[in-house]
Amino acid sequence: MDTSLLPGALAGLRVLDLSRVLAGPWSGQLLADLGADVVKVERPGAGDDTRAWGPPWLESPDTERKGESAYFLCANRNKRSVTLDLGSPEGRALVRRLACEADVLLENFKVGGLKQYGLDYASLRELNPRLIYCSITGFGQTGPYANRAGYDFLIQGMGGLMSLTGRADSEAGGGPLKVGVALTDILTGLYASVAVLAALKRRDVSGEGQHIDLALLDVQIACLANQASNYLVGGVAPHRMGNAHPNIVPYQDFPTADGYMIIAVGNDGQFANLCKTLGCPQWATDARFATNSQRVRHRSDLVALIRDVTMGQTTDFWVQAMEAVGVPCGPINSLDRVFADPQVQSRNMRIEMEHPHSDQLPLVGNPIRMSESPVQYRHAPPTLGQHTRQVLTDWLKMTDAELDEIGAGNTK
Template sequence: MSALPLSGIKILDLTRVLAGPLSAQMFGDLGAEVIKIERPGAGDDARAYGPPYLVDPEGRETNNNAFYLSANRNKKSITVNIATLEGQEIIRGLAAHADVFMENYKVGDLKRYGLDYGTIKEINPGIIYCSVTGFGQTGPYAPRAGYDAIFQAMGGLMSVTGQMDGEPGAGPMKVGTSIVDYMTGMNASIGILSALYHRKVNGGAGQLIDVSLFDTVIASLSHSLQIYLVSGKSPPRRGTWGNGGAPAGVFRCADGELMLVVGNDGQFARTCAVLGAPELVSNPKFIKNNDRVANYTEIMAIYAGLFLRNTVTYWLQKLEDAGVPCGPVNDFAQVFEDPHVQARGMRVKVNHKFASELSLIRNALTFSKTPITGYRAPPLLGENTDQVLSGILRYDSEKIEDLKKQGVI
């Protein structure tokens, strides 16, 4: 079997919480050696982000909770107090051997410790240094801190998410998951991979990558934001209604809900036939997609009445047979019960010290030549400190024990 795509790449990961750790986890999945730097005693802030926690053999909660476990597999954890001179020396020593340095401290924080890009590139000119921040390295908001929900609000995402005006519960709404963190992690990964390729083909030059959550959420609004740029008008919140093809949205059936997206005129004709209302196809209000968009409320109301006449299972089968895109509205349990999800192996099992069969979500990438076949459990706090310091920096056991006594590691 071929080596993983990023075998031989070494990542020094000083990121915490979610966006940065998700990106570093991606590199670990792809075969890079990822060395995660955590604070002695406390570790990554994510370890304190609430239950559920894994418990030790005595039934006591540990600092290995679901939030931390979601973003830190396939890494090594070492504890280093970067506020100490000795800790800073350790980080600079590791950086000298690294391909990539990742951090998500507030702008300027690491300069106080001699761990900023300018200092690190003097030690390692080829280093790819990726800074993940809320607002980026420049601009009036650069010094500010922030979290996912703040950027969903400030970047405009919440303005187009939620129930339509005039309906119960109308108003801006946060997306259920930390979607901006996830997208920022993906952007960081793309940036680092691009910089690694540039370094390989252009003479070994490293560089600084500036990735921000605020930039990411704005860019992610894509066609919604482009509507504003073209028309000068912000698109309204549409609840579960679609934004292009019509009709599209969640429809209540006799025993639950399904999501339907009618993407073109042919699909509309087939959906009307399934629903027992073929006459709708020749109605002047609904002949073309733009006609249906102009009369969206009316066609949605007609469809809503038709779907109530039978069950979710019945309609899904009929629509699938007709080649119309649709799907059930699943909760998380139903997601992992889905036979397609099971066939794709989206749940993987790893052996963790506190859970012999810990379930994780597999990486979404599938390679034909270099498949991701191994998943290591997210590390315990400082699990690999001795191994990394002795292996990379050649510290002997006496020096390591002395650093532990001083609280450096």
């Protein structure tokens, strides 16, 4: 059976995406990948802020414009773009009409920012009681910081992640660091998608929609996972440890003859195999290292011993030797090596789509693998306003005459 011809898991679901930048668009892209019809509403002439966040650009054949930024392309696949001016009565009226036809609305305006347009949850609920309305902000709809703007970098600092990321203050190059991608935005987008699906399931029973209030700060704290639990249970605030793990040893990077590798030992059996591979089986029975709790206690002694040995061979040598005996390990790849990796290639994590500016637009694939309703790549990230007439016809049944009267774009 050709599963590529099957409808997506969320086929028939309509999502109105009023969000921009990353957290909201990431959620919208995930829902779209799973089959939902996601309509992205953008400002005429400008669009999503990230359309201007380049270089690099996917070059446009029109030499008078820059083309699409790589940043925008990463989070807007499978969507249709509509340009509407929320500052005009006509634009607001069309958004309200679209909301009446939607199952889900995503937005990341400042708290109360859409109320002035009559597009807040309370107003739209009167028009569409079944609407799932998901608001994403930096600090949530309530609390003393509710009216503050929130950005990923800021939240990584305020939410504790940067207190855990980077080398220890006592080491060269020590100090707080942000994660190399806007991870809080990404995680918030994932939480938003989960919340939307849960709200839809409840709507199947109750017949009513609801408001979802998601805050980047809340998500960041929730995702501190074991580090937050370590503090709450142990009463001691964790500190930066570079690439080391607070609860497991050895679980970090180690130098080799030609670079670095990661060793991630998760149990005592793996540690014994590591010791044999390194030519030092006696470490596995040494009272200082025999159990993980003892290895954590004597971390500095053990790490120094392992480093002295690993520097004697190349990364590839050690990875091959350790994989043969079941010791989790691997190289630290740059992105060119990531996308050249045979495992990554076999999983189709690099895809190509046709785009108005390129016959072969490279994108990162969706990691979800579903046997009966697989992810489908239907639309490349849209150009600004590319689908305005198409969507207004599909969702609102507007005629060509009506579209011409309001000056809707001619792209079909």
